[in-house]
Amino acid sequence: MTPSDYDVAIVGGGLAGATLARALAGSGIRTLVVERALAFKDRVRGEGMLSWGRPEATALGIDGLLDSAGAIEVRYWKRYLGGAPRDCRDLIATTPGHHGCLDFYHPAMQRQLLDSAEAAGADVRRGVEITAVEAGTPPYLRMRGAHGEERISARLVIGADGRASKVRATAGFTVDRDQHPLMIAGVLHEGLYVPDDTVQYVQNPAVGRAALVFPLGKQRFRSYFVYSSANTPRTMSGSGHAGDFVTSCVETGAPREWYEKAEAAGPLAAYPGADTWVEHPYRDGVVLIGDAAAASNPAWGCGLALTLRDVRVLRDRLLATNDWDAAAHAYAREHDAYYGALHRVQSWLMLLMYETGPAADARRAHVFPNLAKDPGRAPDMQGLGPETPSDEAARRRFFAEDVV
Ligand SMILES: Cc1cc2nc3c(=O)[nH]c(=O)nc-3n(C[C@H](O)[C@H](O)[C@H](O)COP(=O)(O)OP(=O)(O)OC[C@H]3O[C@@H](n4cnc5c(N)ncnc54)[C@H](O)[C@@H]3O)c2cc1C
Structure with a gap:
């Protein structure tokens, strides 16, 4: 084997890169992390990790x-249809692992995890950008x-550099993407009039929009607005548009009083919601994890949990053998299976909750009453994630094709 500068070189010090670096460096593997940011600031990213990600965090030893980093466990998940409350799920009582949604301010999480990777022995270079692999x-x-x-060389390069991955682009992976115009905008709010123990999820499928609020503790909240770029209501990025963002959430069905004393405490930014992914995220010594491997539609809130699943599976494979080529192929196969299941189920949810027009309205008129009668027909994104049934029988049950 050709000697290399490092065993593992990880590009990106986000949730994926920092958590993997901590695990590998802590096991005595010579690990480099290259992170282009000198300090982490608000990029408007995920801040609510669904219950199914919690066992992954525990398996990776990052709960503490x-x-x-200030994470809080949020017990309830409350949904509204249009303006009317639909249901309120007690996540701790009803998810298989009895976990709430874990909410945290993303930059604080990144700082904490990357510092701990460094403390575990990883060589962390900040303010350095990868230009090619x-x-x-x-x-x-x-x-x-x-x-x-x-x-520099490494036995294995790991692309953990997010949804616009340079590693992915320059190492020759082919990127697939969903073809829908969904967008997600977000802003950090202070002073919203909503409780700290509940995620608020306002869905308005008739117009293909949604508004969400994730409490972060200490009167801070991450607010999101989901909409179609084909039917853009207003400009959804730039500090001058925070008022337009609130107006759009209220028009979607969120109560106006939630936002009466709201102050934007960070940037407003919008991103495409369509999934981007590669099949088999390993080739020729380069592995992809987290959003670089598969960025799942933020409207379903699975990105953080999926990222930790990648880290845990790859860590376990690499630590189990010295044949890292075989280990990375095994990770890539496993990734394709769980991401594929998630993507399948989320495509059903997209049809039901974001497609507009007469055929979509007719579908909802058939499916919603059946879901209300038998909530077990719906996939469990919060509790089970990719383990929720996603076969043909589950699809037929969800769309109530067994009911005339
Ligand atoms: C608007 C929005 C809302 C979301 N909401 C949710 C949610 O509610 N729940 C949820 O679970 N998920 C959500 N997500 C998804 C979640 O944020 C991501 O899945 C998660 O952050 C992925 O982590 P990562 O480490 O793979 O990538 P990132 O967090 O993007 O980290 C990548 C790191 O790589 C660095 N980097 C990039 N390029 C280079 C380079 N060339 N050289 C060196 N360093 C580089 C970056 O600076 C960054 O630190 C949301 C995403 C978006 C965009």
Whole structure:
């Protein structure tokens, strides 16, 4: 084997990269993390980790670190249809692991986890950007930072550099994407008039929009608005548009009084909601994890849990054998199975909750009464994630095709 500068070189110090670096460095593996940010600021990312991600966090030993980053457990998940309350789920009582949704401010989480990767022995370079990856044996990283350009080798390069992954683009992976125009905008709010123990989820499928609020504790909240770019109501990014964001949430069905004393405490930003993914996220010494492997539609809130699933599966595979080529292929196969299941189920939810027009209205007129009579027909995104049944029988049950 050709000697390399590191065993593992990880690009990106987000939830994926920092958590994996901590685990591998803590097991004595020579680990480099390259993170382009010098300090983490609000990028408008996920801040509510669904219940099915909680056992992944525990298996990775990061529960205490998330607590130190200010995470709070949110017990209830309340849904509204249009303006009317629909149901309120007690997540601790009804999910298989008896976990609430774990909410945290994303930059605080990143700081805590990357610091802990460094403390575990990872070599962390901040303010350094990867410009290209050369797949092969060994793979190389090209990077640029304050000290100029550098090229380093590793036994394995791991792309954990998010939804616009440079590693993915330069290592030759082919990216697939869903073809729908859903967008998600978000802003950090202070002073919303909603309780701290409940995620609020206002769905308005007749117009293909939704408004969500995740409490972060201490009177701070992450608010999101989901909408179609084909039917853009207003500009949804830039600090001058925070009022338009609130107006759009209220028009979607969120009570106006929630936002009466709201102050935007961070940037307003919008992103495409369509999934992007690669089949088999491993080739020639380069593995992809987290959003770089598959960015799932934020409207369903599975990205953080899916990211930790990737980290846990890859960590276990790498620590189990010295044949890292075989380990990375095994991870990629497993990833395709659980991400594929999630994607399948979320495509059903998309049809029901975001498609507009007469055929979509007719579908809802048939499905909603059957879901109300028998809630077990619905997939359990919060509690089970990819383990919720996703076969043909589950699809037929969800769409109530067994009921005339
Ligand atoms: C608007 C929005 C709302 C969301 N809401 C939810 C939610 O409610 N629940 C949920 O579970 N998920 C949600 N998600 C998804 C969640 O945020 C992601 O799945 C998760 O952050 C992915 O983590 P990651 O570490 O893979 O990527 P990232 O968090 O994007 O981290 C990538 C890191 O790589 C660094 N980087 C990038 N390029 C380079 C480079 N060339 N060189 C060096 N470093 C680089 C970046 O600076 C960053 O630190 C949401 C996403 C969006 C966009």
